[in-house]
Amino acid sequence: MNVREISAAAITGAVKQAFMDLNYHIGSDILSALQTAQQTETSPVAQNVLSQLLENHRIASEEEIPICQDTGMAVLFIQYGEQVVIRDGHFEEAVQEGVRQAYTDGYLRKSVVDDPVFDRVNTKDNTPALLYTDIVPGDKITILAGCKGFGSENMSAVKMLTPSAGLEGVRQFILDTVHYAGPNPCPPIVVGVGIGGTFEKAALLAKKATLRPINTHHTDERYAALxxxxxxxxxTMGYGPAGLGGQTTALGVNIETSPTHIAGMPVAVNICCHAARHKTITI
Amino acid sequence: MNIKKITLPLTDDVISDLHAGDSVLLTGTVITGRDAAHKRLYELLEKGEELPVNLQGEVIYYVGPAPAKPGHAVGPAGPTSSYRMDKYTPALLDRGLKGMIGKGARSEAVIESMKKNGVVYFAAIGGAAALISRSIKKAEVLAYEDLGTEAIYRFTVEDFPAIVAIDAYGHSALAKG
Known part of the structure; x- marks a missing residue:
């Protein structure tokens, strides 16, 4: 097997650039969905909110400043080619350093606290980032990087449905979760849904679904139709942009699925705001 | 669309003339505060101790700004979700706070306290942080500097765009769904 060497510094540099880019420049999928919504909305308030969001994205991109002040907790889904060997360092440390540099040098907000309950002291560099790594064949590393605000993260939910709940149970839980979130998660939202696997797998799939472009569909046409x-x-719920009423409560619904256990049908709904920030890089 | 230009601090006359759904541009100064600062203020009130800031007549903006690039007064600074402040809010309104700026829904207890104290709740557009930061001309730390982005700042704002989400009569412009 051929081995490919990649320096830790190259990993750090690529991760740093990815997090700066994704925080400054919204994806074309979101931009075009916002533009379409602005043309279809009939209420002046909704149109006004959408205009402000489009103007916001233009300013952020032009001035290279974050789209949203909540630059999130950094999440990375990594496909690590098994032929890759890291030179002059360690992979995870190199990734963490990239995140540290992006948030420090890129004027991104540091929003991570060290302990969830007792101390809650800011780590001051937005680390640790969360890494989910799959080992795959090949000599490349592909990283899907994302950061999402916690306003929408807090509106997310997991439910351990059982098989008899069926499609109707899945549909109802997703709609109930969005309904409960109401005006809070910065609508128009992107709804990431993970179905199947185990408790934690469903949640990971839902997070991954929020990072998929909204102009794509599930490969199984039954889920695509769903x-x-x-x-x-x-x-049709009526929350609309900023929760001030309108026809655009969501820009997209992305579903990801996995095989599951005979006794279960876990469903996770990860709600993302309209600033659905993600970037894929290959090293 | 008709937009009301409001000069801060808010007077009772101005508040009584603000109605849910009104678009406004705010000019003057606001203080900021979010989760951690609210918790500290609330704990001081519970212990009967003095607050590090005078809330009388103030408008509070729920925000934790991103760092400012050189040449900018403040980094992107959009609103954070207001409901997380609900537990602490009635106590702060009783201390003279007249306005709040945030995003999303409020609890019944907050709305009752707003009616009692004659307070208005504005929504800023969540996620329009870069755009909003252009209307913030100056930012200085008032208290809790150790909290970083969660410190209490005084912002000087010019034509800060917002919408009356819940007015002092308890009427709401937020969609019920």
Whole structure:
């Protein structure tokens, strides 16, 4: 097996650039969905909110400042090619250093506290980032990087449905979660859904679903149809942009699925604000 | 769309003329505070101790700004979710706070306290942080500097864009769904 060497510094540099880019420049999928929504909304308040969001994204991109002050907790889904050997350092440390440098040099907000209950002291460099790594064949490292604000993260939920709940149970739990979130998660939202696996797998799939471009569909046409159906249903709820009313409560619904246990049907709903920030890099 | 230009501090006359759904541009100064600062203020009130800031007549903005790039007064600074402040809010309104700026829904207890104290709740557009930061001309730390982004700042604002989400009569512009 051929071995490919990648320096730790190259990993750090690529991760740093990815987190700066994704915080300054919103994806074209979100931009075009916001533009479409602005044309279809009929209420002046909703149109005004959408105009402000589009103007916000233009300013952020032009001035290279964050789209949103909540630059999130850094999450990375990594596909690590098994032929790669890291030179002059360690992989995870190199990634953490990239995140540290992005948040420090890139004027991103440091939003991570060291202990969840007792101390809650800011780590001052937004580390630790959360890494989910799969070892795959090949000599490349592919990283799907994302950061999402906690306003929408707090509106997310996992439910251990059982098989008899069926499609209707899945549909109802997703809609209930969005309904409960209401005006809080910075609508128009992106709804990431993970179905199957185990308790934690469903949640990971849901997070990954929020990082998928919204102009894509699940590869199984039955789930693809469910994505479209749920989007339509959510947009009749009336929350609208900024929760001030309108037809655009969600920009997209992305579902990811996994095999599961005979006794279970876990469903996780990870709600993301309209600033659905993600970037894929290959090293 | 009709936009009301409001000069801060808010007077009772101005507050009584603000109605849910009104678009406003705020000019003057506001203080900031979010989760950690609210917790500290609340604990001081519980112990009957003095607060490090005078809340009388103030408008508080729920925000934790990103760091400012050189040449900018403040980094991107959009609103954070208001409901997390609900537990602490009635006690602060009783101490004279007249306005709040945030995003999303409020609890019944907060709305009752707003009616009792004649307070207005504005929504800023969540996620429009870069745009909003252009209307913030100056930022200085008032208290709790150790909290970093969660410190209490005084912002000087010019034409800060917001919408009356809940007025002092308890009427709401937020969609019920």
């Amino acid at each position: 994505e479209d159906e749920l989007l339509t249903a959510i947009n």
